[in-house]
Amino acid sequence: MKKVLLLLLVVIAASCKNEAKKEVKKETVVEAKKETFPTELGKVFQAHGGIDAWRKAQVLSFNKGEEVHTTDLHSRKIVVNTPEYSLGFDGKEIWSLEEVEGSLKRDPAFYYNLYFYFYAMPFVLADEGIIYEKVADLVFEGTNYPGYKISYKANVGTSPDDNYIVYYNAKTYKMEWLAYTVTFKSKAPVDNYKMIKYNSWENVNGFILPKQITWYKKDGNDQLSATSKIVDFTMPLISQGKLADSFYEKPAK
Known part of the structure; x- marks a missing residue:
C-alpha cells in the first residue's frame, strides 16, 4: 500500500509540473521513418499518442x-x-512475496510482465531487437485488418521465440487485435497463436491505452468467437515523474 501511495504522489507532482494534454499528440510520418519500424506501424503508434x-x-x-x-x-x-x-523485477532478479500463504498461484518469472505487454500495446512493439514482417490481413465479420508480425532477435528477453501479430484498423490505424504465441515453457517456436480483441480504449494523458480486452478462439474453420476470458483495466496512470529504484525491490517481510 505504501508503494501505491508513493506512486500516486509522484504522479500528482509530475502532473502539477507538466499539464496533461487532453488531445493525442500528433507525430509526422517523417519522424516514424527515422525509426526501424515500418511506416504503417509508425501511424499506429501515432494514432495511440506518438512514439x-x-x-x-x-x-x-x-x-x-x-x-x-x-x-x-x-x-x-x-x-x-x-x-x-x-x-x-528489480532490474536484476525476479522476486515474489506472499502475504497470505498459497495466494500466488502463478509463476512470477512468467507473470510479472505479462499484462504490462498486453496493456502497453502497441508501444512495446517499438522495442529494440525486433524484426517486422507484413502478414495477410485478418478478416473478421467482413472487415479486413492489416497486420504486422513481430519477432525477436536471438537472446532478446526471456522468451525470444515469442511472436506477436498486431492487426489495426485500416482507416484509423488504431490497434484492434493481437495474436501471440507463448514459448516460456517450451523454449521453442510454436505456430499456435492466441487471439485478443482490444474492445475499448481510453485517453490517458494523451495516450490511447486499453480499457478492456477479450480472448477469442478459433473453430475448425478458423472462425473466431469470443471466450469468457475478459480483462478490464482500471486506474490508469502515466507520468514523466520517475520512481526511486527501491520502489521495485522486494519488501522486507
Missing part, C-alpha cells in the same frame, strides 16, 4: 482487479502489488 511522447514517459501503472501493476518504462523494472501477494 516520441511515449519515450518521454517514465512510469506506467494500471489495475487489473486487485493487482496494481507499476512499470519503469525505461528500465522495465516492475512491481505487481495485491493485498495477498506481490512480485516484480
Whole structure:
C-alpha cells in the first residue's frame, strides 16, 4: 500500500509540473521513418499518442482487479502489488512475496510482465531487437485488418521465440487485435497463436491505452468467437515523474 501511495504522489507532482494534454499528440510520418519500424506501424503508434511522447514517459501503472501493476518504462523494472501477494523485477532478479500463504498461484518469472505487454500495446512493439514482417490481413465479420508480425532477435528477453501479430484498423490505424504465441515453457517456436480483441480504449494523458480486452478462439474453420476470458483495466496512470529504484525491490517481510 505504501508503494501505491508513493506512486500516486509522484504522479500528482509530475502532473502539477507538466499539464496533461487532453488531445493525442500528433507525430509526422517523417519522424516514424527515422525509426526501424515500418511506416504503417509508425501511424499506429501515432494514432495511440506518438512514439516520441511515449519515450518521454517514465512510469506506467494500471489495475487489473486487485493487482496494481507499476512499470519503469525505461528500465522495465516492475512491481505487481495485491493485498495477498506481490512480485516484480528489480532490474536484476525476479522476486515474489506472499502475504497470505498459497495466494500466488502463478509463476512470477512468467507473470510479472505479462499484462504490462498486453496493456502497453502497441508501444512495446517499438522495442529494440525486433524484426517486422507484413502478414495477410485478418478478416473478421467482413472487415479486413492489416497486420504486422513481430519477432525477436536471438537472446532478446526471456522468451525470444515469442511472436506477436498486431492487426489495426485500416482507416484509423488504431490497434484492434493481437495474436501471440507463448514459448516460456517450451523454449521453442510454436505456430499456435492466441487471439485478443482490444474492445475499448481510453485517453490517458494523451495516450490511447486499453480499457478492456477479450480472448477469442478459433473453430475448425478458423472462425473466431469470443471466450469468457475478459480483462478490464482500471486506474490508469502515466507520468514523466520517475520512481526511486527501491520502489521495485522486494519488501522486507
